[in-house]
Amino acid sequence: xxxxxxxxxxxxxxxxxxxxxxxxxxxxxxxxxxxxxxxxxxxxxxxxxxxxxxxxxxxxxxxxxxxxxxxxxxxxxxxxxxxxxxxxxxxxxxxxxxxxxxxxxxxxxxxxxxxxxxxxxxxxxxxxxxxxxxxxxxxxxxxxxxxxxxxxxxxxxxxxxxxxxxxxxxxxxxxxxxxxxxxxxxxxxxxxxxxxxxxxx
Numbered sequence: 001x002x003x004x005x006x007x008x009x010x011x012x013x014x015x016x017x018x019x020x021x022x023x024x025x026x027x028x029x030x031x032x033x034x035x036x037x038x039x040x041x042x043x044x045x046x047x048x049x050x051x052x053x054x055x056x057x058x059x060x061x062x063x064x065x066x067x068x069x070x071x072x073x074x075x076x077x078x079x080x081x082x083x084x085x086x087x088x089x090x091x092x093x094x095x096x097x098x099x100x101x102x103x104x105x106x107x108x109x110x111x112x113x114x115x116x117x118x119x120x121x122x123x124x125x126x127x128x129x130x131x132x133x134x135x136x137x138x139x140x141x142x143x144x145x146x147x148x149x150x151x152x153x154x155x156x157x158x159x160x161x162x163x164x165x166x167x168x169x170x171x172x173x174x175x176x177x178x179x180x181x182x183x184x185x186x187x188x189x190x191x192x193x194x195x196x197x198x199x200x201x
Contacts, residue, residue, distance in 0.1 A: 016054045019044055024065050028109035032062060063128050069107040070132050073100045078139055091188040097164050098171075098184050105172055112169060136161075163191055 010018065022044040027035050037058055041048040055061040080096035081089050101108055167187050171178065178186075 015046075015050070019046070019051055019054060019061075020065055020068060023061055024069070024110045025106050027062065027065060027113050028106035031113040037061070059124050063124075066111055066128060066132065069104070069111045070136075072104065072107065073097065073111075074136055074139060076100050088188065088192060090192045091184065093160075094164070094188045094191065095184045097168065098180055101168050101172060102176075102180060108168055108172065112165060160191060163187065 019040070023035075023040050026040050026043060030039075035058070037048050037051050040061075041051055044051075051061065055064060076096045076099060077093045080099075081092050083089055085092065087095075164187075167183070171183055
């Protein structure tokens with residue numbers, strides 16, 4: 001069956017999802033600056049104008065990928081946390097994050113292809129990153145309610161997100177040499193002992 005015939009069988013939402021999937025892989029491989037939409041179109045078996053039917057430009061396309069991946073990773077984390085369990089809530093969250101890394105390494109690489117070090121810059125990518133992080137402060141604060149100390153949720157959010165981001169990058173870059181459970185345990189200890197009131201939580 002020709003690519004054109006296959007395209008006709010996709011609904012608009014299916015086509016959009018396919019473009020996002022292909023774009024995620026290309027961004028993960030080449031980073032934001034090294035990615036062009038011609039390559040994404042070629043990989044998806046479409047023409048570049050089809051991409052513009054869904055996204056006004058490369059930045060909007062990247063934003064959509066970030067939105068989808070952020071929803072995925074935070075959905076996993078928040079869905080995994082249950083204060084009633086014996087396992088510390090931070091460890092539950094870290095385990096869910098590493099599960100995401102294991103299942104969707106390209107998603108994580110695409111999200112972090114614009115270095116988080118420069119997230120406070122004045123470009124659109126940095127602005128979008130700030131918006132996504134700020135939207136999650138409330139979620140992190142809900143977890144922090146189970147700690148003894150009412151820490152500033154903004155500062156603590158950056159502490160947790162920064163730890164997850166940089167350790168996640170290192171773990172993937174190393175070829176996942178450290179066993180997953182060991183990585184979860186070590187990062188959980190670092191985060192928990194760095195948060196007031198969190199040692200036994």
